[in-house]
Amino acid sequence: MTGAPRATDARDVSDATVVATDLSKWFGQKVAVSEVNCSFGPGVTGLLGPNGAGKTTLLRVLAGLLSPSAGKAAILGRNPKRHHSVYRHVGFVPEDEAVYNHMSARRFVEWSAALSKVEDAKSAAQRALDTVHLGEDADRALLGFSKGMRQRAKVAAALVHDPQVLILDEPLNGTDPVQRARLIDLFVQLGGEGRTIIVSSHVLAEVDRMATRVVAMVNGRLAAAGSVSALRDAMSDTPRLIRIDTDRPRRLARRLLAGNWVESVRVDPAGIEIRTSDAGALGHDIAVAARETDSVVTAVSAEDDSLESVFRYLVEQR
Amino acid sequence: MRAFFLITRSVTGRLLGLRRSIGLFVLTGSIAPLLLVLAPGRSSEWMATFYNDITVGLGFSILFPVAALVVSTAALGEERKSHTLPFLLLKPVSRWAISLGVITAAALASFVILGAGVIASWTAAAVVTGDWSIGVSTAVAAAVQSVASAALFVPLGLVVGRAAVAGLGYLLIWEVTLGNVIEGIQASSIYRIVVSAWADLAALTPDNLETVTEVLGRVEVGVGGAVAKAAALAIISVIVTGWLLKHRDLVPE
Known part of the structure; x- marks a missing residue:
């Protein structure tokens, strides 16, 4: 596909x-x-x-x-x-x-x-x-x-x-x-x-x-x-980069890795960058994971939602 | 009608740009200094004969057609080359109105430039011959030349990249060279149409008559016929140019 x-x-x-x-x-x-x-x-x-x-x-x-x-x-x-x-x-x-x-x-x-x-x-x-x-x-x-x-x-x-x-x-x-x-x-x-x-x-x-x-x-x-x-x-099978700002990045990252839609995780002191193949599923799991790990999530943002990334992707596909 | 006038006015203004007008006036007006240089010591009859001969032999065969060619091919050719055609074409105006406006503008601008040259040579000829009516026939012929050239060269400028060069080739090969040897094409020759109008109105000496007969070949002398032919060419050109504007791709890829 x-x-x-x-x-x-x-x-x-x-x-x-x-x-x-x-x-x-x-x-x-x-x-x-x-x-x-x-x-x-x-x-x-x-x-x-x-x-x-x-x-x-x-x-x-x-x-x-x-x-x-x-x-x-x-x-x-x-x-x-x-x-x-x-x-x-x-x-x-x-x-x-x-x-x-x-x-x-x-x-x-x-x-x-x-x-x-x-x-x-x-x-x-x-x-x-x-x-x-x-x-x-x-x-x-x-x-x-x-x-x-x-x-x-x-x-x-x-x-x-x-x-x-x-x-x-x-x-x-x-x-x-x-x-x-x-x-x-x-x-x-x-x-x-x-x-x-x-x-x-x-x-x-x-x-x-x-x-x-x-x-x-x-x-x-x-x-x-x-x-x-x-x-x-529409580019559903293309990994998307999602950033989650949280006070407990390591605990939250460990919990989110249990989901099979997470491809890679990068942790920094202020949060996590997750590359996922299913942003929708990840979005649902963030709230559950935050509750389970007692983490406070302050922001969730798509890092690659700009036209630049969309366009680069389209050109590569062609 | 408003669109026709707007287009005619703007295209005429562009075609009569200062540099082009001066350059072409130098060309069309070049007979005048020749007359003034040759006049001393010569009779007015000799000068009248010379004026008529040089008008036919140089003016109508090369100078005027080249000037009218440059102006007429620029009417739409310049728009195409400089990529300004969309400003003209993407308007709620019929292609016939655009075509008629542009061809009218080309004829008007050509006539202004040829007319300036005609007035210069007319004045010089009148001074050296004492006959102030000597240039009337040349002015009428210049008008016929302007209309016929606009009819022929405006569409050429629209479809051919180097239209002025192609037009020059047409003038030299078809009009001047082949027209002299193939009688069948003489009736459609702009040069001969123009000369037939001029000869009908000019006071010709026997020497001039010989020259005119040689040039015209089978074409009858007559200003009415010449005007009718130029008008017919213009009507055909409006139709052809309108069709081209409607159906051809007029911007580059």
Whole structure:
């Protein structure tokens, strides 16, 4: 039995706004995306994967910039390649740094608003620029902008028509820590408002901070989808590292070793680190063992519940 | 309609960037200094004949088409190369409106750049010949050139990586070389369409007439026919470009 989680997306499709069905995309002999089934709904979803995993290709197919070689992509129930009216509800931030250098930030965002059929494009542009903290630099030419400022201008252009779906391909590239934190807060806020926010990244810590759900890709395939903890739980036969803070670590460790779900134990003066193949069973046994050994347990935490560990695991499985 | 104007305006602005405009004006305006240098000691009739000959032999065959080629291939080619196409394509705008807007922008920008060169040579020719109507036909032909070139080279820029080089190959091999020896392809030659419009309006000397007849081959002189052909090319191009925008993958893997 393999420990890899099922490469399908278990999201309830009833609230899905962006759906990939048996989606494949190849360029000549090179398969960039292979038979991906996944869906995205309200909230922030992180699209994770190492460089070359197929994230950008998947986003471009979903957005209608590329035609699928097989399968289907749909936004709000429609194929964006055929029904361009759907773009009224979609904002897209491409991975590339390029912008229209001959325009000012304000003109770029106003132009995007006007083409997206926003009635008062000027006001909408001002709001979007203020949202990404570019209000003061709005009249400067994009040519003179730093990479981070260009990213924010692109985000403003994607937001200006108040879209229901935002597809963001590495939107934090080139931003400084303050800008990054602000953008993450913005995406979390937009997701909280019920919009579908898809953010691709290979920086796990960023996704960990903003996404409630992740879709992981490896080698063009969907490796996993779900909440971080659900993904971790799905890796049921992979030993998990659990830390127990207690006043009697040696006694408690000796007692817990009696359970056949404990693979190894490391004891330190403040507690125990246990590698277990069944975190659920261990969780139940901790309380019993603590009572039996008269130990006081002050904290129990999963040491490897981060996206980093999940992702490392997924890559190794592939 | 609003989208069409927005796209036309923004693409025209980009195509008329300062460096490109100056560079191409140097090309299209290069006939003017030649006229001024050659004028001393020569009759106005000789200068008028020379102006007409050099306009057909150098302006319409190389200078104007190359300038229009550079502008037109950049209209969508630059967007593709610089990865800005998503900003244009991911909008609730029909691909036909985008196609029409971009081709109109390419024709307008080409006409501005060719027009600047035409005005320079027109002014120089008028000064040395005393005939201020001498450049009217060239201006009309430049408009035909702009529309026809935009029609041909905007879609080329969308699908071919080195579209300017490919277009230059087309001009030199198809239009200039093969067009001179294969009569069957002359009717579809942009060079000859442009010259047929120009010849209908220009005051030609017998020497000029000989040159024009040699260039046109089986193509009839007539500004109406030339305008109709350029318009037909533009309509076909809007359809082809719209189809390409709708069906082709326009961003790299």
